[in-house]
Amino acid sequence: MLHLRVIAPAELRNPILNVLQREPGVTHIVLHPNAAVEPAGDEITADIAREAANDVVERLKSLDVQNLGAITLEVLDTVLSSAAYHAEDAADGDAADAVVWDELVARTRDESQLNVTFLLFLCIACLLAAVGVLTDSPVTVVGAMVVGPEFGPLAALAVALVRRRMSLARRASAALLIGFPVAMAVTAGATLGFEALGWVELTSTRELHGVDFIFQVGPFSFVVALLAGAAGMLSLVSAKSAALVGVFISVTTVPAAGFAVVAATMGDWDIAAQSVAQLAVNLVGITIAGVLVLAVYRRLQTAKESGGRRSAGV
Template identity: 65%
Template sequence: MLHLRAICPAERTDEVLAALTQHPGVTHVVVLRGAAVEPAGDVVEADVAREATDTVVASLCALDVDRDGGVTLEQIDTALSDAADRAEEKAPGEAADAVVWEELLARTGEESRLNATFLSFLAIACLLAAVGVVTNSPITIVGAMVVGPEFGPLAAIAVGLVLRRWDLVRRAATALAVGFPVAMAITAVAAFAGSFTDLFDRGMVLAAHEVDFVFQVGPFSLIVALLAGAAGMLSMTSAKSAALVGVFISVTTVPAAGFAAVAAVLAEWDICLQSVAQLAVNLVGIVAAAALVLALRNRRGQPRDLGRPLANG
């Protein structure tokens, strides 16, 4: 279940209470008159079955609570309550299949921002991938896959395409378009320094056959990217985040970027171009599959304001 808190003007509280109490998927409704200071108003709290959340949030947005007050949602890990059990039983659908669109928008919107943290993680991941390449270490390559933060913007692009949220698409595309070149440039500088100081040489890289899969682009590259994109979006929309780890270590986005940087420093342009192609195939495949999965999910009950720009966008 999700815990919902709404701040609303006092004159609209009765309507908010009616919207909540009339839905069978809502329970534990509490009202605190005059408790809100900024914005001023009443505070209404309730626990909502996940599969009912979209409809409930839509009804509150129809009352302009999101504009004149605010609506927040929090995940409830444990609820010991017969009333909560009844609400989940009466709510239509299954919790695992429910998409909370506002939650998905907020999550992907946050993870798609181009900031110092995103650039740092991407650069570190590319550097790890480069170390894996020059040391012929698949384990280090896997570590780079896990560290890489690129799935957030890729998922955001998919969400933006399906919901026609072009502000989200632009933000996420900018993060990727700036992030990967910057991370690859940093990796190239580090690789040049390593080559110049004899930390590794061309022979070491060309003999690293255990990591050749990173740049060997082919039909299975696209197949794996499509499967990973589908699994990743299912994980995000069903709140089964543990599956995302499997997504991270199944695609070669960051490793391909790191290999391309190392190959460019060594003037191995054929490997460099193949690595870039591998990167492109994975990026496109993940977005395509994620968007397809999202388009096939049930979109009934979306809040009417899903089309408005993100804050600070």
């Protein structure tokens, strides 16, 4: 279930309570009159079955609560209440299949911000990938896959395309279009530094055998990117973080960027180009898969809402 907290002017008290009391998937409604100081107004809380959250939030937004006050949602891990069980049973659908769109937009917006933390993670991931290439170590390359933060902006881009949030699309695109060149430039400098220190001898990437799969672009590169993107979006929607780790390990997004840098440093421009192509295939494939998954969820939600209106005789 989700815990809802609403802060709103006192004149919206009855309309808000009416929205909550009319929804079978809502329970544990609590009113604190004039409890809010900034912005001034009432505090109203309730527990909502995940399946009912979209309808409730949309009705509250139609009252302009988000501008006059605030709407917050919090995931509840454990709820021991017969009323809560009845609310979940009364809600239409299954919690695991419910997409709370505002929650998804907020989550992906936070993970797609171009900030120092994002750049540091991306730089570290590219550096790990470069070290994995230089040492022909698949294990190190896998570590780079796990550390890479690029799925956040890709997921945000998919959400932005489906929900038509252009500001979110610009934010995610900026994180990718600025983040990768910066990380690759840092990696190039570090690679040349490793050579200057005598830690590695740069000859050719053509002699590598343990990590040569990174730059080998083929039809399965796109298939894997699609499957990984679909699994990643499903993990975000269902909040299954364990599945997301598997997504990181299955795609060669960051390793391709690292390989391109090392190959370019060694003068293997054809391999560097193939690595960049692998990077592009992964980025595009993951985004397309995310859009398709969300489009299916939106279609199912629309069909459910239409069925509900027909059942109500509307």
